[in-house]
Amino acid sequence: MRNYLKLLHMEIHRFRYILFALMGMTALVQMCAIAFNAMGEINERNVYFEQTGRAPEEFFAAMSYTRAVQETQFWFAVPVGLSIAVLVIYAFLIWYRDWFGRSTFAYRLLSLPSERRNIYFAKLTAILTFVFVLIGFQLLLMPIGRAIFAMIAPAHQLQPSYIADAIFANQAFKILLPRSFAEFFVNYGLGVISLLVLFASILLERSYRWLGIVYGLAYAGFCALLMVYPMLALGLDYSTGYFYTEEAYAIQMAIDALIVVSSVWLGLYLLKKKVSV
Amino acid sequence: MKRYLLSMALGVFAVGSIGAYYASGTEGDAPRYKLTTLQGDAGEAAKMRLSGSYIGGVGSKMLELTVDGTKYQLTHSFYEKYLKDNRYLTSRYEDMKALKREHRDFMRARNNVDSFYKDSEWLIYADVMLYGPRGVYDWRTELKMDVLEEATGRVNKIRIALNVAKQVSWLRVEDVQRVGDEVHVLSQVRYRTGPTADGPSAVEFREYIVDLRTGELLREAVLVSEELAVSDSAGTGGALAAQSVTNEISLSSISSEVRSQPSEYVVLATSKNQQSVNEENREEIKQTRRFAVFSYRTGKLTPLPEPSPGLSAYSNIQSELNGELFTILYSDRGSLAIARYNVATGTQEQSELVLTAEQLGGQSIYNVSVAQNRVYVLLTAGTLNKTRISDGRQLVAVVLDAGSGEQLYKGEAAYDGPAEKADEFRKNLWLTNVNADRS
Numbered sequence: 090m091r092n093y094l095k096l097l098h099m100e101i102h103r104f105r106y107i108l109f110a111l112m113g114m115t116a117l118v119q120m121c122a123i124a125f126n127a128m129g130e131i132n133e134r135n136v137y138f139e140q141t142g143r144a145p146e147e148f149f150a151a152m153s154y155t156r157a158v159q160e161t162q163f164w165f166a167v168p169v170g171l172s173i174a175v176l177v178i179y180a181f182l183i184w185y186r187d188w189f190g191r192s193t194f195a196y197r198l199l200s201l202p203s204e205r206r207n208i209y210f211a212k213l214t215a216i217l218t219f220v221f222v223l224i225g226f227q228l229l230l231m232p233i234g235r236a237i238f239a240m241i242a243p244a245h246q247l248q249p250s251y252i253a254d255a256i257f258a259n260q261a262f263k264i265l266l267p268r269s270f271a272e273f274f275v276n277y278g279l280g281v282i283s284l285l286v287l288f289a290s291i292l293l294e295r296s297y298r299w300l301g302i303v304y305g306l307a308y309a310g311f312c313a314l315l316m317v318y319p320m321l322a323l324g325l326d327y328s329t330g331y332f333y334t335e336e337a338y339a340i341q342m343a344i345d346a347l348i349v350v351s352s353v354w355l356g357l358y359l360l361k362k363k364v365s366v
Numbered sequence: 367m368k369r370y371l372l373s374m375a376l377g378v379f380a381v382g383s384i385g386a387y388y389a390s391g392t393e394g395d396a397p398r399y400k401l402t403t404l405q406g407d408a409g410e411a412a413k414m415r416l417s418g419s420y421i422g423g424v425g426s427k428m429l430e431l432t433v434d435g436t437k438y439q440l441t442h443s444f445y446e447k448y449l450k451d452n453r454y455l456t457s458r459y460e461d462m463k464a465l466k467r468e469h470r471d472f473m474r475a476r477n478n479v480d481s482f483y484k485d486s487e488w489l490i491y492a493d494v495m496l497y498g499p500r501g502v503y504d505w506r507t508e509l510k511m512d513v514l515e516e517a518t519g520r521v522n523k524i525r526i527a528l529n530v531a532k533q534v535s536w537l538r539v540e541d542v543q544r545v546g547d548e549v550h551v552l553s554q555v556r557y558r559t560g561p562t563a564d565g566p567s568a569v570e571f572r573e574y575i576v577d578l579r580t581g582e583l584l585r586e587a588v589l590v591s592e593e594l595a596v597s598d599s600a601g602t603g604g605a606l607a608a609q610s611v612t613n614e615i616s617l618s619s620i621s622s623e624v625r626s627q628p629s630e631y632v633v634l635a636t637s638k639n640q641q642s643v644n645e646e647n648r649e650e651i652k653q654t655r656r657f658a659v660f661s662y663r664t665g666k667l668t669p670l671p672e673p674s675p676g677l678s679a680y681s682n683i684q685s686e687l688n689g690e691l692f693t694i695l696y697s698d699r700g701s702l703a704i705a706r707y708n709v710a711t712g713t714q715e716q717s718e719l720v721l722t723a724e725q726l727g728g729q730s731i732y733n734v735s736v737a738q739n740r741v742y743v744l745l746t747a748g749t750l751n752k753t754r755i756s757d758g759r760q761l762v763a764v765v766l767d768a769g770s771g772e773q774l775y776k777g778e779a780a781y782d783g784p785a786e787k788a789d790e791f792r793k794n795l796w797l798t799n800v801n802a803d804r805s
Contacts, residue, residue, distance in 0.1 A: 098373040105372065155424040222376045225383030252387075253394030254423055257440075268392040268440055273384075328454060328477040333466075 092203035093211055100215035103186075104179065108219055111175060112226050115168035116233075122164035123234045126157045127241040134246070151248035154238045159258035166261045172223050176216065180284060183212045184291045205360045209288070209353075216284060220277075224265065231255055282345060285352035286312045292356050296363035308355075312348050319344065395423040397791045398782040399436045401763065404727075406775035408433055410765045413803040414742050416779065422794035431779055431797065455479055460803075461626045465489070472514050472521060482626040483542040483549070488578070489514040492542045492551045496534055505534055509551065509574055509583070524581035528574070533558040535567065541621040541632050543662045547578045550662045552589075552632060554617055559593070567594045569617050571634055573660075589660060589667055590617060590634055614639040620687050623738060631709040633685070633692050634658050634667070655683060659692070659709040668712040673705055677718065686736050691715070693768050695736040699723070702734055704741065704768055719771045727776055732760035737802040740774070741766040744800040760797050 101108075130152055134145035141148075150156075158165065187195035198208055231252050239247060256262045267273050290305030297304055323337040324330020330337065397420065401411065411433050419426040420438075428439040455477055456466040465482070466473045469489060476482075476491055483490040492511040511524040536556040543550045551574040560566045570591035575584045592615045616637045622629035640652040657670040673694070680696035680703065687693075690710045696703040701722040706715040723731045728745025735742040746760035765775040781791035 094370070094373075098370050101373045101376060108376075153424055159424060218373075218376055218380060221380035221384060225380040228383045228387050248423075249395075250423070251394035253392045255394075256392075257394065258424060266387070270388045273388070329475045331475050333456070333470075333474070 092201070093207040096207050096211035097214050097218075100183065100211050101218060104183075104215065104219060107175065107179070108222065111168070111172045111223060115172065115223070115226065116230055118168045119161075119165050119230055120234060120237055122161040123154075123157055123238050124241060126161050127152070127238050130157075131242065146246060149246075152238075152242040152246050153248040154235045154250035155255045155258050157238055158234070158255045162259040162261070165259050169227070169261055169265065176219055176223075179219070180216055180287055181291065183216065184288075184295065188295070199364065206357050209356055209360055213284065213288065217281065220280070227262075228256075228266070278345070282312075282316070282348055282352075285349055285356070289352040289355045289359070292359040292364060296359045296365070312352070315344055315348060393438060393440065396420060396427055396429075396438050396440070397422070397436075397787075397794075399429070399431055399779050399791075399795055400782040401431060401433050401777040402780045404762075404776045404778055406765070406773060408775065408777070410740070410775040411763070411777055413737070413740075414763060414765060415801045415803065416744060416763055416797045417799045417801070418795065418797035420794055421796050422791065426796075433777075435782070459625070461624050465626065469514060472512065478539055479625045480541055480621065481539045483544055483628070484626040485544065485628050487516050488544060489516065490542055490544065490549060492539055492549065494528070494537050494539055494551070494553050496537055507534055507537065509576070511549065511551070511576060511581070513549070513578065513581075522581065524576065526574075526576065526581070526583045528583075528586075530555065530557070540571070540619040541625075543629060543632075544578065545630075545662050548584065549576045549578050550574075551576065552619060552621075552660075554619070556594075568592060569594055569615070571617060571619070587665070590636060590658075592617065592636060614641065620685050620692070623686050623688050629687070629689075630661055630663050631687070631690070632660050632662070633670075633687055633709065634660055635685070654678060657685075657692070657694070657707075659707075659712055670707050670712060671714050674718055677703055677705065682734070684734065684736050686738075688739055691739070691769075693736055693739070695734060695741055695768075697731055697734045699730045699732075702726075702731060702741070702743065704771065706769060715769070721766070721771055726764050726766075726773070728760075728762050728764075733798065733800050735800050735802055736768060739768045740802065741768050742800045742802050744797060761792070761795065763800060 130149075134149055137143070137145050137148055187198055199205065201208075235250060235252065235255065253268065256266050257268065264276060267276060286309050290309045293305040293308060294301035319337050319341040323332050323340065332340070401408075401416075403411075414432065416431040417429070418431075419428050430437045430439070456462050456473060459479060461484070462473070462479065462482075465484065472489060472491070478493060481491050481493050483492075490511065490513050492509065495508045495510055497506040497508065507528040507530050509524075509526040509528055511526075513522045513524060514520070515522070534555060534557045537553055539551060539553050541550075541552040543552075553572050553574065554569065555572050556567060556569045558565060558567050568591060571589040573587045573589055575586065576582065577584050594615050616639075618635045618637070620633040620635065622632075635655055635657050637653065637655045640654075642650050642652075644650055656672075659668045659670060660666070661668075670692070673696075677696050680698050682697045684695045684697075685693060687709065690708055692707045692709050694705045694707075696705070701720055703721075704719045707713065708715055723729055723745060726743055726745055728747055730746045731743060732746050733744040743764045743766065744760050745762040745764060747762055761779040763775075763777050763779070764773060766773055779792075779795055779797060781788045781795075783791070
């Protein structure tokens with residue numbers, strides 16, 4: 090356990106600058122988007138007042154942070170999309186940097202006097218930690234954005250907004266931060282399964298090199314087919330399918346569990362018996 | 367330990383922020399409403415469901431209001447979102463849920479609620495299928511019937527090729543009943559009467575009678591037959607020319623409210639929508655609806671007495687068959703009318719009952735529903751303007767006895783929170799539909 094925690098800390102430590110850079114970029118872009126949106130709306134109200142001499146409240150709806158998030162959702166989505174892209178790329182790099190980085194770090198890593206499974210689980214946990222830290226940071230940014238918006242907007246023209254509504258005003262957050270925790274669990278569960286399949290494929294490549302690329306792609310393709318099979322073949326989306334919905338979902342869960350177990354087993358087996366430097 | 371501070375802090379931060387978000391509730395600005403009883407027995411409203419939206423904040427949120435409180439659709443559980451809706455048959459109807467529990471295998475892949483018949487001895491599912499075509503004239507129709515004997519659990523699969531000597535374009539089962547050893551399958555069939563698909567067509571109610579024991583088709587009968595979509599243009603400008611007339615005819619059946627229950631009768635309805643453009647170039651729609659009772663036992667089709675002339679002016683008509691009582695509910699903004707018939711005798715039970723919105727305690731009727739001898743009414747307390755949103759406060763719901771018109775319950779939707787906010791939230795509740803569970 091101690092070795093696992095040490096390795097996990099090492100992985101987090103190696104990525105810390107990139108992680109902080111992503112957090113900083115997200116904060117900067119999103120808060121600027123909110124501030125510019127609020128200032129733009131105030132400017133529009135001032136123009137209306139100057140041209141008509143009437144109070145803006147008579148013509149405009151009260152300023153709302155939720156609406157501001159809705160109107161700036163592109164600028165909210167850009168850093169989120171970029172962070173996702175960086176994490177997907179790093180899911181590969183977390184393995185390959187050990188082989189292709191300076192002084193063949195993988196050699197030292199694999200020679201450690203501890204179980205090799207610790208390396209596997211440390212890398213897996215590290216990626217998941219980065220994902221959830223970024224999600225948590227996004228949640229933290231939402232009330233900060235609301236506070237900035239409230240500081241800029243005139244108090245008498247401000248409509249109170251709820252954080253959950255502001256989050257849901259952005260299309261990307263509907264998937265990343267669904268209202269139901271069960272849905273959150275399903276969405277990120279699928280993400281974890283994809284990560285496990287990716288790790289197994291990378292380790293196949295590291296074990297069998299050129300042939301391993303074929304094995305890895307075949308394994309990933311097979312898992313993807315297996316995962317979508319119930320959706321396509323068991324008639325979940327129409328009313329006359331032979332299986333009841335709960336049975337079809339039980340089959341889906343069993344397949345998902347099978348993919349998880351087989352991917353973890355394959356990854357650990359390859360790391361222990363086949364991977365070479 | 368100090369060197370691991372970063373990892374520990376990140377882990378705690380991630381778990382803490384996500385946990386706090388979900389623990390604090392994700393409904394956002396979604397106020398709770400309740401149904402306050404103004405008059406009568408709240409138990410009478412137990413099956414009533416009012417649906418609509420909360421329109422405060424940015425966007426709107428769909429909600430359902432019952433005597434138990436408010437339920438927002440945005441927080442559907444995992445079960446409701448992924449497991450419940452795809453098989454509506456065994457998740458929506460109480461009798462179908464019970465059948466699924468009792469006969470899990472028999473109920474697989476069934477999708478037509480009108481195709482079931484159930485009594486203490488037999489469970490029957492009948493469907494009519496349209497196959498083809500391999501060639502233009504190769505349409506085939508088949509009656510598929512699965513009969514489960516409760517005593518033995520044996521399922522007899524009956525397949526009968528139907529000889530419909532017409533170009534069938536659409537058909538479906540409307541009702542299934544058993545009379546002794548005969549199974550009566552009522553189906554609606556639509557077929558072409560001309561050489562092309564877009565040419566004239568007709569629709570009819572057909573009854574297929576099958577021997578329960580041998581699976582033989584004993585006989586079939588056409589109960590009602592109507593030509594469809596007759597267009598007659600008197601002017602030179604086609605359908606929109608002055609005095610042009612378009613007739614749209616449709617057939618429907620009203621079988622027992624709980625579909626799988628045995629019933630000797632079914633009510634057949636023929637609707638005619640006459641759409642015309644008058645000399646002032648204004649479109650006029652005239653709807654007429656005739657009802658007739660069909661007895662499976664006697665094979666007799668008895669037209670129900672014509673309603674009073676005044677009732678044809680109502681824009682909305684709903685009906686239900688409950689045992690031997692057939693109820694027609696007419697409604698529009700100003701009033702509703704209830705006509706009841708005894709299908710066994712083919713006579714009107716009592717004179718038609720007319721109730722105005724004012725008599726019900728509101729200014730106009732927004733939505734109505736009839737179920738299990740009860741009439742559910744959603745009333746608006748204020749007049750509607752063009753936008754409907756700003757003052758469309760249809761918040762009063764009334765439950766009536768369908769026979770006597772007696773008001774059994776009257777309730778009002780109200781904000782379930784601090785009194786000082788009640789008016790504000792009341793304005794943001796927009797109820798649009800009233801329904802009732804049929805269980």
